[in-house]
Amino acid sequence: MSLRTIDSLGDLTGKKVLVRCDLNVPLKDGQITDDGRIRASLPTLNRLIQAGARVIVVSHLGRPDGEPNSKYSLAPVAQRLCELLGKPVVFATDTVGSAAEESVAELEDGGVALLENLRFNAHETSKDAGERAQFAAKLAAFGDAFVSDGFGVVHRKQASVFELAEALPSAAGLLIEQELDVLERLTVVPEKPYTVVLGGSKVSDKLAVIGALLPKVDRLLIGGGMLFTFLVALGHKVGSSLLELDQVDAVKGYLAEAERLGVEIVLPTDIVVASEFGGDAEHVVTSADAIEETAFGASGLGLDIGPDTAARFAEAIIDSKTVFWNGPMGVFELAPFAAGTRAVASALTTFEGFGVVGGGDSAAAVRALGFNDDQFGHISTGGGASLEFLEGKSLPGLEVLGWQK
Ligand code: ADP
Ligand code: MG
Numbered sequence: 001m002s003l004r005t006i007d008s009l010g011d012l013t014g015k016k017v018l019v020r021c022d023l024n025v026p027l028k029d030g031q032i033t034d035d036g037r038i039r040a041s042l043p044t045l046n047r048l049i050q051a052g053a054r055v056i057v058v059s060h061l062g063r064p065d066g067e068p069n070s071k072y073s074l075a076p077v078a079q080r081l082c083e084l085l086g087k088p089v090v091f092a093t094d095t096v097g098s099a100a101e102e103s104v105a106e107l108e109d110g111g112v113a114l115l116e117n118l119r120f121n122a123h124e125t126s127k128d129a130g131e132r133a134q135f136a137a138k139l140a141a142f143g144d145a146f147v148s149d150g151f152g153v154v155h156r157k158q159a160s161v162f163e164l165a166e167a168l169p170s171a172a173g174l175l176i177e178q179e180l181d182v183l184e185r186l187t188v189v190p191e192k193p194y195t196v197v198l199g200g201s202k203v204s205d206k207l208a209v210i211g212a213l214l215p216k217v218d219r220l221l222i223g224g225g226m227l228f229t230f231l232v233a234l235g236h237k238v239g240s241s242l243l244e245l246d247q248v249d250a251v252k253g254y255l256a257e258a259e260r261l262g263v264e265i266v267l268p269t270d271i272v273v274a275s276e277f278g279g280d281a282e283h284v285v286t287s288a289d290a291i292e293e294t295a296f297g298a299s300g301l302g303l304d305i306g307p308d309t310a311a312r313f314a315e316a317i318i319d320s321k322t323v324f325w326n327g328p329m330g331v332f333e334l335a336p337f338a339a340g341t342r343a344v345a346s347a348l349t350t351f352e353g354f355g356v357v358g359g360g361d362s363a364a365a366v367r368a369l370g371f372n373d374d375q376f377g378h379i380s381t382g383g384g385a386s387l388e389f390l391e392g393k394s395l396p397g398l399e400v401l402g403w404q405k
Contacts, residue, residue, distance in 0.1 A: 066122030149173025199224025200327025270306025304330025359383025
């Protein structure tokens with residue numbers, strides 16, 4: 001593996017170093033519910049602090065659609081970062097405006113500033129390369145060097161991931177290095193049987209990776225929101241569950257391709273169906289081909305895999321040597337729909353192979369359900385990024401750091 005690392009930036013004493021982290025943590029009522037991504041950023045930040053750099057941290061949080069929105073402020077993150085680093089963190093209330101300028105000017109050697117949410121600026125995620133470059137230039141004006149460490153966003157061609165790395169002397173941080181080491185273990189010669197477990201709610205994103213994963217895996221377990229598109233592809237009705245109708249034909253293609261390649265696609269046979277979305281909703285377990293036949297009829301919502309499916313998924317995991325899991329099996333945030341996710345997590349803690357959990361919500365789920373990070377082979381900060389890496393795609397945020405397999 002080749003990649004420019006922090007050492008390549010030379011002596012950083014007194015240098016202003018911009019660091020792109022992925023501090024996109026889950027929040028509930030303004031409280032951080034899982035600070036895993038902040039913790040994962042600490043090694044790089046501490047390394048730069050010790051080197052005497054003036055550290056300017058940038059990150060996104062959520063999807064605020066290109067304008068300031070206090071709901072997505074990084075202020076709570078600044079506070080947690082300050083606690084975890086054990087030193088003050090200057091928080092700038094804008095990203096490239098006068099507040100940011102002042103915060104950066106105030107920094108001493110070894111000091112840390114966090115700028116407000118990158119995505120309060122529409123150019124950060126613009127499709128127009130010129131607009132992204134403009135925004136990156138404003139960020140670059142703050143620093144002498146750039147360290148890219150937001151592994152969760154390296155698959156995105158965004159200003160703070162791609163153009164900023166072109167605008168300054170740049171290198172990968174320690175988190176990216178560590179994540180790549182793990183993913184290489186999954187791609188170079190994964191021990192077989194190799195199983196990938198997919199779930200979650202970013203259905204179209206995740207369906208899109210299946211075609212490329214099929215030639216690489218032995219077994220694919222499908223839960224979460226995407227399972228309903230599979231059920232429809234098999235001719236079943238799914239009530240009001242998450243569904244991507246325009247993907248049904250693609251899914252039929254994946255099923256045929258899996259059969260041709262001898263890849264086992266394990267689909268749910270029972271589903272937990274609820275009357276509506278909510279922790280107090282009435283719910284029943286039903287056969288996966290009879291979702292509309294419950295008392296809730298066509299308004300029934302599939303919110304978790306059923307107990308038989310959970311047991312079959314657990315068996316398939318335990319029978320594997322390598323497992324990558326991305327995406328909760330159900331709406332784990334609501335207690336009645338957490339059992340499928342718990343069963344998969346639990347199987348991963350007991351099986352005797354190398355198991356990786358990827359994705360912000362998946363990582364948050366295992367922690368919320370009471371598991372510890374050290375019960376898993378690795379908990380990755382990246383879901384989409386990991387999947388695209390496993391597919392063998394080129395990731396713009398890595399290429400720009402000189403990455404080569
Ligand atoms: P990750 O962040 O791990 O990549 P996603 O962001 O794709 O995962 O999806 C996480 C979300 O998926 C969770 O908030 C969970 O509630 C939701 N989810 C899982 N199963 C379902 C389902 N059947 N219906 C609706 N949402 C679901
Ligand atoms: Mg997510």
